[in-house]
Amino acid sequence: VPFAMTWSSTAFGPDGPWQAVQVNIGSPSQQVALYPAGTFRSHLLTPRICSNITLSPDTCYASAAGLYAVESSTTAVDTAISVPAAIDYTHGGLQVQGTPGISVLDQINIGVAIGSGNTIVVPNVTIGVYDDVATVYPSGSLYGLQVGTLGLGYLGTVNQSFTQLGLPSINGSLIPGYLEAANLAPSNTFGLHIGSANLKIQGSLYFGAFLGIEPVDDGKIGLIDLLDITINVIDGSSPFNTSTINNLLAAGNSSIGPALPVPLLPEAPYLDLPKSTCDAIAAWLPLTYNADLGLYTWNTNDPQYSQIVTSPSVLGFVFRKDQTNTENLTINVPFMLLNLTLEPPLVSKTIPYFPCNAQSNGRYSLGRAFLQAAFVGANWNANNNQGVWWLAQAPGPNTVSQSSVETIGDQDSSIASSSDDWADSWKGILIPLNSQSANTTASNTTSSSNTTLSSKTTLSSKTTNTSHELSVGAKAGIGTGGAVCGLLMISLCACLCLRKRSSDQEPSS
Structure with missing residues (x-):
C-alpha cells in the first residue's frame, strides 16, 4: 500500500505562500514542516539560526516551520559522521551563503500508514543540520532560509553509506528506499504535487504511488x-x-x-x-x-x-x-x-x-x-x-x-x-x-x-x-x-x- 505524507496546516513564505509536509524528528519528537525536495539527505534548520542577529535581527521567521535541536534528541547520531553537508541545499535555485551543515542521523516519524493505521518511524535518516544559511539577493541583502527539505531518495538506494578512515561504515536511511525494504511501500518511488495554499489545492506526496496520468515513451537522460x-x-x-x-x-x-x-x-x-x-x-x-x-x-x-x-x-x-x-x-x-x-x-x-x-x-x-x-x-x-x-x-x-x-x-x-x-x-x-x-x-x-x-x-x-x-x-x-x-x-x-x-x-x- 502506498504511503501518503501529512501536510502542515500552515503555509510558509516569504515568497509564497508554500505548502510543506509535517514530520516529527528524534526522541522526544520535534515537529517540523519541510519542503519535499532533493535527493539523498534531508536538510533541517537549528534554533541557533535565530540567534544570528544578521539573519534574525527582530523576528526569527524560521521558527514558524519548526526547528530541530540535535542535542535534545536521544536518538540522534551527531558526532560519528565527519562529512559536512553542502551549504546550498537549494542546489542553485537560490544564491545561498553560510557555513556547511553538520551531518547527523536521527529517526523521523513520517505519519500514519494507509490501511493499517500504524505510525511509521524511519530510523537513522540522513540529515544535514544548519546554524547559518541565507539567501543573497541582488542588492546584497541576506535573508535567512526559513524551511528545510525532506529528501526524496536516490537511484537504487536504501542506505547512504558514510565511510571514514579506519572506522566501520555508517549507514543512513533514505526514506522511500527504507519503506520498500521494510515492506511499508510497494516500491522505491515518490509522486509529488506542491499544490497551492492560496487556492486550497492540497499538496500530495506519496511513496510507492503517483497520480494516474497518460504514459508515453522513454526520453533522454538528464535535464x-x-x-x-x-x-x-x-x-x-x-x-x-x-x-x-x-x-x-x-x-x-x-x-x-x-x-x-x-x-x-x-x-x-x-x-x-x-x-x-x-x-x-x-x-x-x-x-x-x-x-x-x-x-x-x-x-x-x-x-x-x-x-x-x-x-x-x-x-x-x-x-x-x-x-x-x-x-x-x-x-x-x-x-x-x-x-x-x-x-x-x-x-x-x-x-x-x-x-x-x-x-x-x-x-x-x-x-x-x-x-x-x-x-x-x-x-x-x-x-x-x-x-x-x-x-x-x-x-x-x-x-x-x-x-x-x-x-x-x-x-x-x-x-x-x-x-x-x-x-x-x-x-x-x-x-x-x-x-x-x-x-x-x-x-x-x-x-x-x-x-x-x-x-x-x-x-x-x-x-x-x-x-x-x-x-x-x-x-x-x-x-x-x-x-x-x-x-x-x-x-x-x-x-x-x-x-x-x-x-x-x-x-x-
Missing part, C-alpha cells in the same frame, strides 16, 4: 529540454491582443539556442530563467521590475491585472516529450497561481509578485512556482536502478488530487492514465472574459518592465477581444480524451532533474 514559453488564453476573450503568444523563451537572446535544459527544484521557489526571458514575459503583463530582488511585482491598480489573474490565461511551458524529438508536452500554469506574495523580511509590507527570477546567474531551473501546476515523480529502481521519472499537468481546485492514485511496482516504468479533465478542474475558478470586459489594450509595452519585445516573439492571432477556441499549446498540456495531463518520462542515469550537486553526494549502498 528537461525546455523548448519555449508561451502565453495562452484557454477560454473566452483575451486580456491581451491575441489568444496565444509564442517564442518568449529565446526572445532577444540568441545564445539560448533551440532548447534550454532545466532541472525541477521543489526546494527552490522561483522560475529561474534568463533575464531576457523574464523581460519578454513581463512585457505582456502589468509588472514592475524590482532590481533589489531580481523579481517582478504586479501593478494591482492596472485594470489588466485582475483580468489576467482571474481569467483562464496561462503561462505555457513547452518541453521535449521524449528522445525521438517528434512530440512536445506543454504544462500550463494559470497566472492565478503566479500571483504570489512577497512578505517581510524581503519587503517592508506584503505585495503581490510574479515569481520569475531574472538574476539566476545562469543557473536555470523551475521551482515550486511551476510545480503548483505539475506532478513530478520517480521510480528509483526501474531500469535496473537507472530509474525513470515522470512530469505531468496537475489539475485545479475542483479535482480531489488523491482520487486517482496509481500504485507503482518496483520495476514499473509506466503508469495508467486518468479520466480527469483539466479545464473542468478550473471551472468556476478561472472566469472567462467576455468581449465587453476584456481589456482592449495590449500589454506588450515597456512602461512597467523597461524591456523591448524581440521581433522573434510571434502571435497566433491578431484578433482583439474575441472568443477563441482552445489553442494548440493548451491542448498539448491538457491531453486528449479528457485525460487530465500528458506525461513526460525520462530515463535516469547518474543525473536526475531533482539533482544533487556533486559536492553534496556521498557514496551510497
Whole structure:
C-alpha cells in the first residue's frame, strides 16, 4: 500500500505562500514542516539560526516551520559522521551563503500508514543540520532560509553509506528506499504535487504511488529540454491582443539556442530563467521590475491585472516529450497561481509578485512556482536502478488530487492514465472574459518592465477581444480524451532533474 505524507496546516513564505509536509524528528519528537525536495539527505534548520542577529535581527521567521535541536534528541547520531553537508541545499535555485551543515542521523516519524493505521518511524535518516544559511539577493541583502527539505531518495538506494578512515561504515536511511525494504511501500518511488495554499489545492506526496496520468515513451537522460514559453488564453476573450503568444523563451537572446535544459527544484521557489526571458514575459503583463530582488511585482491598480489573474490565461511551458524529438508536452500554469506574495523580511509590507527570477546567474531551473501546476515523480529502481521519472499537468481546485492514485511496482516504468479533465478542474475558478470586459489594450509595452519585445516573439492571432477556441499549446498540456495531463518520462542515469550537486553526494549502498 502506498504511503501518503501529512501536510502542515500552515503555509510558509516569504515568497509564497508554500505548502510543506509535517514530520516529527528524534526522541522526544520535534515537529517540523519541510519542503519535499532533493535527493539523498534531508536538510533541517537549528534554533541557533535565530540567534544570528544578521539573519534574525527582530523576528526569527524560521521558527514558524519548526526547528530541530540535535542535542535534545536521544536518538540522534551527531558526532560519528565527519562529512559536512553542502551549504546550498537549494542546489542553485537560490544564491545561498553560510557555513556547511553538520551531518547527523536521527529517526523521523513520517505519519500514519494507509490501511493499517500504524505510525511509521524511519530510523537513522540522513540529515544535514544548519546554524547559518541565507539567501543573497541582488542588492546584497541576506535573508535567512526559513524551511528545510525532506529528501526524496536516490537511484537504487536504501542506505547512504558514510565511510571514514579506519572506522566501520555508517549507514543512513533514505526514506522511500527504507519503506520498500521494510515492506511499508510497494516500491522505491515518490509522486509529488506542491499544490497551492492560496487556492486550497492540497499538496500530495506519496511513496510507492503517483497520480494516474497518460504514459508515453522513454526520453533522454538528464535535464528537461525546455523548448519555449508561451502565453495562452484557454477560454473566452483575451486580456491581451491575441489568444496565444509564442517564442518568449529565446526572445532577444540568441545564445539560448533551440532548447534550454532545466532541472525541477521543489526546494527552490522561483522560475529561474534568463533575464531576457523574464523581460519578454513581463512585457505582456502589468509588472514592475524590482532590481533589489531580481523579481517582478504586479501593478494591482492596472485594470489588466485582475483580468489576467482571474481569467483562464496561462503561462505555457513547452518541453521535449521524449528522445525521438517528434512530440512536445506543454504544462500550463494559470497566472492565478503566479500571483504570489512577497512578505517581510524581503519587503517592508506584503505585495503581490510574479515569481520569475531574472538574476539566476545562469543557473536555470523551475521551482515550486511551476510545480503548483505539475506532478513530478520517480521510480528509483526501474531500469535496473537507472530509474525513470515522470512530469505531468496537475489539475485545479475542483479535482480531489488523491482520487486517482496509481500504485507503482518496483520495476514499473509506466503508469495508467486518468479520466480527469483539466479545464473542468478550473471551472468556476478561472472566469472567462467576455468581449465587453476584456481589456482592449495590449500589454506588450515597456512602461512597467523597461524591456523591448524581440521581433522573434510571434502571435497566433491578431484578433482583439474575441472568443477563441482552445489553442494548440493548451491542448498539448491538457491531453486528449479528457485525460487530465500528458506525461513526460525520462530515463535516469547518474543525473536526475531533482539533482544533487556533486559536492553534496556521498557514496551510497
